Amino acid sequence: xxxxxxxxxxxxxxxxxxxxxxxxxxxxxxxxxxxxxxxxxxxxxxxxxxxxxxxxxxxxxxxxxxxxxxxxxxxxxxxxxxxxxxxxxxxxxxxxxxxxxxxxxxxxxxxxxxxxxxxxxxxxxxxxxxxxxxxxxxxxxxxxxxxxxxxxxxxxxxxxxxxxxxxxxxxxxxxxxxxxxxxxxxxxxxxxxxxxxxxxxxxxxxxxxxxxxxxxxxxxxxxxxxxxxxxxxxxxxxxxxxxxxxxxxxxxxxxxxxxxxxxxxxxxxxxxxxxxxxxxxxxxxxxxxxxxxxxxxxxxxxxxxxxxxxxxxxxxxxxxxxxxxxxxxxxxxxxxxxxxxxxxxxxxxxxxxxxxxxxxxxxxxxxxxxxxxxxxxxxxxxxxxxxxxxxxxxxxxxxxxxxxxxxxxxxxxxxxxxxxxxxxxxxxxxxxxxxxxxxxxxx
Ligand SMILES: [Zn+2]
Numbered sequence: 001x002x003x004x005x006x007x008x009x010x011x012x013x014x015x016x017x018x019x020x021x022x023x024x025x026x027x028x029x030x031x032x033x034x035x036x037x038x039x040x041x042x043x044x045x046x047x048x049x050x051x052x053x054x055x056x057x058x059x060x061x062x063x064x065x066x067x068x069x070x071x072x073x074x075x076x077x078x079x080x081x082x083x084x085x086x087x088x089x090x091x092x093x094x095x096x097x098x099x100x101x102x103x104x105x106x107x108x109x110x111x112x113x114x115x116x117x118x119x120x121x122x123x124x125x126x127x128x129x130x131x132x133x134x135x136x137x138x139x140x141x142x143x144x145x146x147x148x149x150x151x152x153x154x155x156x157x158x159x160x161x162x163x164x165x166x167x168x169x170x171x172x173x174x175x176x177x178x179x180x181x182x183x184x185x186x187x188x189x190x191x192x193x194x195x196x197x198x199x200x201x202x203x204x205x206x207x208x209x210x211x212x213x214x215x216x217x218x219x220x221x222x223x224x225x226x227x228x229x230x231x232x233x234x235x236x237x238x239x240x241x242x243x244x245x246x247x248x249x250x251x252x253x254x255x256x257x258x259x260x261x262x263x264x265x266x267x268x269x270x271x272x273x274x275x276x277x278x279x280x281x282x283x284x285x286x287x288x289x290x291x292x293x294x295x296x297x298x299x300x301x302x303x304x305x306x307x308x309x310x311x312x313x314x315x316x317x318x319x320x321x322x323x324x325x326x327x328x329x330x331x332x333x334x335x336x337x338x339x340x341x342x343x344x345x346x347x348x349x350x351x352x353x354x355x356x357x358x359x360x361x362x363x364x365x366x367x368x369x370x371x372x373x374x375x376x377x378x379x380x381x382x383x384x385x386x387x388x389x390x391x392x393x394x395x396x397x398x399x400x401x402x403x404x405x406x407x408x409x410x411x412x413x414x415x416x417x418x419x420x421x422x423x424x425x426x427x428x429x430x431x432x433x434x435x436x437x438x439x440x441x442x443x
Pocket of ligand 1: 066309
């Protein structure tokens, strides 16, 4: 069956950044036409028509840094800086997950993401039960790249998260085999060493070698917080990002969350290697980490994308909040024209797709790309009147509650605000139950 999204205002994010009135024609999960569609294109085929008149049609939002395994811990780790947040709350909580609680956590996160127009994410799981997250993505239709967190240094981590270097690599290799490029490419694997302090140098080198050979994404955290930086310097004698670069963890297939604290040399390393910076403004503010120098880094050519990080450090997984914050928090430093709404919207779509290594598949509404599309109703008080710039309206005014319909790979996963692949009441009940059990267990 063909699908026709009819009569909307389409924010294409194509190379000319066209914003056009017209239709989007979808066949077999791919976009086959945008704008004026010749009726001959449907000749002899069944068509489902979605009326998008008065609506804004945008590419699905892509979050490049998420932890679906932490969604159950929302509201259970407030008021802590990074290393205390990890050691006192998040690691013990992650270590108490079962396969079933992991699935409940992923389903809750996916319900929130999809309802807010996020169609794809780069996720870091915890040490165990990563299959549960992949299974939840298969069930729900989310476009997911995920990797198990690799933690072969056990200092500060609970028994449930301990693993040897060999076991960490073997399990990652097996997960890659099981999940990479599955479901027609919608599901992919990324190696995810948690951060330098959780990993031996041997493990980091092994990951770098594997990913270089196989062109697989490496997803890690770097230079989020000053105490982390000091500890990395103490261990390696180098600055964090310089150390990762020295081990071969840099380049277009590398995605580094945060990068709040970089030396001038490290900024240059990211730019020269085209290493992806995953900017998480809410998380960086809530943990009191600092503010990454995003406008300056963009100016140097560093690819930047956006993510909400985990529910316990945000406490939302809402891309509209991240877009709004990313567009505003840098301006007192660089001035009101230092980062445009259009650039921020690009970070939230094409930027995320690039960080995930799938910019040839998603991130814009163009013939040949997969049909990851979001329909918004902005005929609401907080986004009216339309104003002069569609990007300003999207980034400064729109909210996740304006998302009406979401399509991933041509499947309607949110149909006029109803989740089609999840029973929301059940998801909320399961989340409450599993969260209560885990929190009781660790306290
Ligand atoms: Zn994170």
